[in-house]
Amino acid sequence: MVAEVEVRIESDPRRLRFVRAVVGRSCRALGAGDEAAEALVLAVNEAVANVMRHAYGGDVDQPIRIRCRRAGDMVEVLICDHGKSGDVLSERIDPPDELRSGGRGLFLIRSLVDEFEFRSKDGSNRMHLRKRVPVLAGGG
Amino acid sequence: MVAEVEVRIESDPRRLRFVRAVVGRSCRALGAGDEAAEALVLAVNEAVANVMRHAYGGDVDQPIRIRCRRAGDMVEVLICDHGKSGDVLSERIDPPDELRSGGRGLFLIRSLVDEFEFRSKDGSNRMHLRKRVPVLAGGG
Amino acid sequence: MRVDTVHFGDVAVVRVEGDADMATSPELREAVFDVIGARAGGTVVVNLSGVPYIDSSAVATLIECLREASSGSVRFRLAGLNDGPLKVLRLTRLVDVFEVHDSEESAIRA
């Protein structure tokens, strides 16, 4: 089965709302229940916000691609940019210090998804987020 | 502003439901009201069904791309395939004969959208459907 | 799509649930044709209150059902059309071709 959705935006934070709406509906249409879809929406929002803030350093006109598809018993979302790569995988994953204001994005992402991958290669950064969902009955 | 959604499916009619769900949500997120979004969903469903039936002659494993984006005061949906091209533009647009069972897809499409274009080039067919929507306030 | 058939005297009601599109219309067609085949002289009601969406394939299917019914002297009625499907029948100028009832009950009693 091929059925996937790719959302393309510029790195403007005002696009986050658009991303949440379309990614949420796409994950549901790919078989995620309400809870899994909401978790993915939260996680994707954080991942895309991180790209805007860190990979693109606040530039609002750089391209970001978000692709949603089914991968076995998971719904998978790929977030792709060509900005500055960070050492995302080795960032702290402890619950953030109570009154620190930042530093909660990666923690949230890891709490919300079942699988989390990050790769940088040839100037492009790719984060994969995967969440287990019920097995599809029939045509899905 | 760049914000667009591309849905990719195989030419399996069981994917129509997926297309409707994601295209509907995308058109709304691009600024279409309920009525315009519903009209676009109906029109896109007919256009994609026609690709499955006519361009791909019922093959269920051929690629179809559906791209939704904003184009000025319109929401635009592009449907793209590489199947057999038909003379879609010159097909009859009169209301179909009452008890004929087929022949209503193109008529519906034309009744539902404000602009309708079809082009075949280098083995790829592209249908553009556009519907006027309210002007965006702010970041949309 | 889910299709269930229930019988009330000489009226058969086909209750449909889910979108009726190019993928699911064949199932609808088969169920209704089966009922029509077994019901010469009677009435077949298709209850579409559980159908939020129909496309032109479903419209074509309903037309085929109507023709099949006439040729078998079976009365054919639609009941419980939601706004979306009603709009599609209006756009294709077919509302008046069908006998359309608000509810299953009124379609059975008519």
Place this chain on the structure above:
Amino acid sequence: MRVDTVHFGDVAVVRVEGDADMATSPELREAVFDVIGARAGGTVVVNLSGVPYIDSSAVATLIECLREASSGSVRFRLAGLNDGPLKVLRLTRLVDVFEVHDSEESAIRA
């Protein structure tokens, strides 16, 4: 996002409507900081009942507001949290850091 401030005696209520995310949090921050600045010794309630969604930027903003309030001796309360935002505060283990009230009324009276 829409932000309105209303005053009840020495309590200022900031009513927020719309998603609070990286794009809109600065607006929330500015509104709340303004109110805190003008209200030494009093109470500031942020009514989030019109906010269906918050992300980590909004969480960071609320923490900054809490710190700003403490340093200005202003009591800082959250009211009317919806399920989604409550879940985000739980996940980030911050629910207990804030004084959270079910409704604006109980936050004002407290």
